[in-house]
Amino acid sequence: MPGTPGESGRVLHAQLHLLDRQLIDQADGHLAGKVDDVELDLDADPPVVAALITGRERITARRIVGIDTAVTVSVEDLDLDYYDDWVENHVIAKIPGARHAAE
Amino acid sequence: MRRAVAVAVLMVMVLSSCADPDQKLRSAAAQSARDAASEVRTTQVAVEQLRAHQLWSQSAGQIVGDAEKGVEKATSSFSAQQPSTETSTRLYEQVTKTLDDAQTAVTAVRIALGNGDLAAAEQQLTALRQSGADLGRIGELAK
Amino acid sequence: MKKVLGVTLGILTAIGGFVDIGDLVTNALVGARFGMHMAWVVVVGVIGICLYAEMCGRVVAMSGRPVFDLVRERLGPRTGLLTLVASFLVTLLTLIAEIGGVALALELASGVHYLLWMPLAAFAVWLVIWRVKFSRLEQVFGLLGLLLVVFAVALFKLGPDWGQLLHQATRPHPIGHEDWATYAYYGIALFGAAMTPYEVFFFSSGGVEEKWTRKDLVTARSNVFVGFPLGGLLSLAIMGCAAVLFLPAGIKVETLGQVALPVAVALGKLGLAIVLIGVFAATFGAALETALSCGYTIAQYRGWQWGKFVRPREASRFHVVIIVCLVLAMLTLLTAVDPVQVTEYSVVFAAVALPLTYLPILIVANDPDYVGQEKNGPVRNAVGLVYLALLTVASLAAIPLMIITKGGQ
Numbered sequence: 001m002p003g004t005p006g007e008s009g010r011v012l013h014a015q016l017h018l019l020d021r022q023l024i025d026q027a028d029g030h031l032a033g034k035v036d037d038v039e040l041d042l043d044a045d046p047p048v049v050a051a052l053i054t055g056r057e058r059i060t061a062r063r064i065v066g067i068d069t070a071v072t073v074s075v076e077d078l079d080l081d082y083y084d085d086w087v088e089n090h091v092i093a094k095i096p097g098a099r100h101a102a103e
Numbered sequence: 104m105r106r107a108v109a110v111a112v113l114m115v116m117v118l119s120s121c122a123d124p125d126q127k128l129r130s131a132a133a134q135s136a137r138d139a140a141s142e143v144r145t146t147q148v149a150v151e152q153l154r155a156h157q158l159w160s161q162s163a164g165q166i167v168g169d170a171e172k173g174v175e176k177a178t179s180s181f182s183a184q185q186p187s188t189e190t191s192t193r194l195y196e197q198v199t200k201t202l203d204d205a206q207t208a209v210t211a212v213r214i215a216l217g218n219g220d221l222a223a224a225e226q227q228l229t230a231l232r233q234s235g236a237d238l239g240r241i242g243e244l245a246k
Numbered sequence: 247m248k249k250v251l252g253v254t255l256g257i258l259t260a261i262g263g264f265v266d267i268g269d270l271v272t273n274a275l276v277g278a279r280f281g282m283h284m285a286w287v288v289v290v291g292v293i294g295i296c297l298y299a300e301m302c303g304r305v306v307a308m309s310g311r312p313v314f315d316l317v318r319e320r321l322g323p324r325t326g327l328l329t330l331v332a333s334f335l336v337t338l339l340t341l342i343a344e345i346g347g348v349a350l351a352l353e354l355a356s357g358v359h360y361l362l363w364m365p366l367a368a369f370a371v372w373l374v375i376w377r378v379k380f381s382r383l384e385q386v387f388g389l390l391g392l393l394l395v396v397f398a399v400a401l402f403k404l405g406p407d408w409g410q411l412l413h414q415a416t417r418p419h420p421i422g423h424e425d426w427a428t429y430a431y432y433g434i435a436l437f438g439a440a441m442t443p444y445e446v447f448f449f450s451s452g453g454v455e456e457k458w459t460r461k462d463l464v465t466a467r468s469n470v471f472v473g474f475p476l477g478g479l480l481s482l483a484i485m486g487c488a489a490v491l492f493l494p495a496g497i498k499v500e501t502l503g504q505v506a507l508p509v510a511v512a513l514g515k516l517g518l519a520i521v522l523i524g525v526f527a528a529t530f531g532a533a534l535e536t537a538l539s540c541g542y543t544i545a546q547y548r549g550w551q552w553g554k555f556v557r558p559r560e561a562s563r564f565h566v567v568i569i570v571c572l573v574l575a576m577l578t579l580l581t582a583v584d585p586v587q588v589t590e591y592s593v594v595f596a597a598v599a600l601p602l603t604y605l606p607i608l609i610v611a612n613d614p615d616y617v618g619q620e621k622n623g624p625v626r627n628a629v630g631l632v633y634l635a636l637l638t639v640a641s642l643a644a645i646p647l648m649i650i651t652k653g654g655q
């Protein structure tokens with residue numbers, strides 16, 4: 001995996017360890033979709049992961065912060081919550097109490 | 104294995120009912136009578152418990168109302184049968200009468216409870232017991 | 247001390263939460279038609295749910311991920327989707343049955359028609375999910391559901407011939423007018439009622455909601471291994487009441503009123519009041535669990551933010567799924583289908599979906615990626631496989647038997 005030298009060199013089975021795995025936003029710990037596809041850089045030897053695809057967004061490998069039972073990514077300017085935000089603004093936020101934690 | 108047993112049982116049932124129209128009516132009569140007996144005895148238990156102050160009247164009314172619908176279902180499913188022989192016609196008339204009696208008794212209880220008239224409901228207990236016993240006998244006509 | 251309290255509370259909640267409309271109706275129905283001749287199915291079902299719920303609890307405690315999160319990952323999108331669709335539809339059907347059950351309990355207590363109660367019940371379920379904290383809703387309805395212990399008290403009060411009940415329980419075969427086909431059909435229904443899929447979705451997602459870690463393994467296991475078997479005993483008490491009162495009288499159980507009737511016979515109006523509150527709590531609690539499970543399955547499959555541990559607006563799609571499911575449940579019930587009949591079908595379809603639900607759990611519980619050192623041992627795997635075979639047979643036989651017996655008539 002490219003990126004900082006410290007975390008490179010981990011050998012992963014892309015299909016077993018990355019595909020369909022849960023994505024987590026590093027900033028707030030929110031769940032941010034699944035890894036729908038994995039883009040490989042076949043020019044490198046051995047081939048390395050270039051990016052993760054989720055929905056309509058492409059998460060480049062350098063944004064991957066950690067891989068455990070879920071993949072933590074640094075979302076920054078990516079819009080992973082597009083649909084969730086849409087539903088939130090058009091439906092859920094209009095119902096009283098949506099902003100408050102349950103009691 | 105279970106399926107094999109089930110299929111075998113089905114074959115036996117289908118074959119036996121195809122073979123004899125009287126047998127087919129007997130088994131329909133037994134089925135409807137057992138269904139109706141269940142409702143009649145439920146009504147009987149409800150009235151007895153009401154008399155013993157073990158049950159609220161609205162819950163008893165609910166239970167008896169459901170039982171009435173059940174008896175109606177059993178009665179109408181049997182009346183849709185087609186008796187084709189003389190023996191069958193006799194059985195058909197006899198069973199229809201027993202089912203009608205059951206329905207009359209259960210309906211009378213439902214009306215009595217709806218009017219809050221527990222005494223009238225209790226008066227039906229004898230009819231209910233009789234009806235339950237008659238239906239029970241018809242229920243034994245076939246498996 | 248606090249820990250002991252937590253464990254006790256968990257166990258009590260598990261007992262109360264074990265019984266739902268499917269268990270109430272199916273156990274009473276089977277007891278009335280077969281006496282205790284089918285009691286063994288409850289035992290087999292309870293062992294099965296314990297086995298698999300423990301695996302779920304372990305996966306959650308070790309990996310922090312609920313079952314459905316892992317289903318797609320381990321089965322791939324296609325098989326995963328099939329599992330999702332089957333499990334979701336069965337859970338939705340169960341939700342319909344539970345809300346019908348809440349409305350029927352209210353009807354029995356008030357005399358007001360259940361169709362009038364039903365929208366209110368659905369709205370109340372939504373409101374509780376929207377506003378009440380997870381741990382609180384689980385505990386309140388679990389503890390109130392414990393009132394169903396009144397069935398056990400009623401059974402003692404009815405003073406049955408215990409020897410005869412035991413005699414029936416040790417002879418697993420149809421009696422009277424029943425044949426092997428109806429016996430097998432109701433055996434599968436009872437199995438489906440004990441192992442309903444939503445129980446494992448709710449259990450594993452609940453572990454995440456309550457932020458279980460490795461330290462909570464003891465709690466998870468005690469809930470499963472003590473709470474569920476005691477819940478099973480409650481099921482047997484319901485069956486026993488029907489076996490004592492209804493089997494000799496030739497009464498078939500077709501309504502919720504009949505399910506509660508033995509308690510009134512044994513304990514009078516007070517008993518009836520207690521059993522109706524218990525039925526209300528058990529069905530309302532299960533309605534919450536199934537509604538949440540509808541949201542859990544879809545959101546976890548898609549990777550959406552879910553759960554009650556965040557504010558509703560942060561898990562917007564999860565909450566929309568729940569609202570849509572509740573509306574669907576309401577519309578289905580408004581067609582005036584008999585909720586008891588819906589219940590009977592829901593437990594059979596639950597049995598059909600069982601292998602799809604339970605296979606992924608067995609796979610994940612063997613994956614060191616998720617459970618580390620706490621993998622299944624050889625014994626657990628052997629028993630797990632035996633159950634998977636059993637579930638598959640039940641699943642394949644359910645629909646043909648439904649057709650042959652005309653839905654158990």
